[in-house]
Amino acid sequence: MEENNTFHETEEEIVLQKQGNAYILSTLSGTVGEITYRLVEAGTWVIDHTYVDPRYRGRQLGKQLLDMVVQEARDKGRKIIPSCSFALEEFKKDSTYADVWERGTSTSELSDPYSSGSATMG
Template sequence: MEIFIKEHETKGYAIAQENEKKAGAMTYSIAGEGLIIIDHTEVEPEYNGNNLGKQMLDKIVEMAREKNVKIIPLCPFAAAMFKKTDDIKDVLKI
């Protein structure tokens, strides 16, 4: 499984692919310098139960740390992960 970040203008994506087939995506809006808003998580049904959503979130958190960006998790999945995962709260916009 490969997960990569792609940005275009004011939108960003963590895209998960396996053998060039899309397995899932987590989208975010670039809300200004130093802030992104995670707005949607989608995992293809055949990849459910593989922790793919968390892997995509981890990729975005890694990018946020590198760029010194804070995250607002509007997506219900991302919001739930931030509530229960202490080691990613350093990038959470309070």
């Protein structure tokens, strides 16, 4: 892995890993993105938080995180309520999420203002 000896931001390795009810993106310098979800009723998850470090935005990392949760939901036969603003916008503009979108519950009832808005990671 000689290429990792020299830091090039565009070639920096970003590692995706599942941790509990979250998918985390990290580099050698720490966490650069995450998406979290929780079970709200049998067969339904709420995506309640998505974050990508501003230095890593514009690389479709948030969408990749969302796609991981959606694929897991499909594999497990779950529906998703996109409570965070990012997930909701992606669900609205991409019809490929229609099969997992649970539209019967109001997202305002499930929204957490501390995790749904923009977050800063320390």
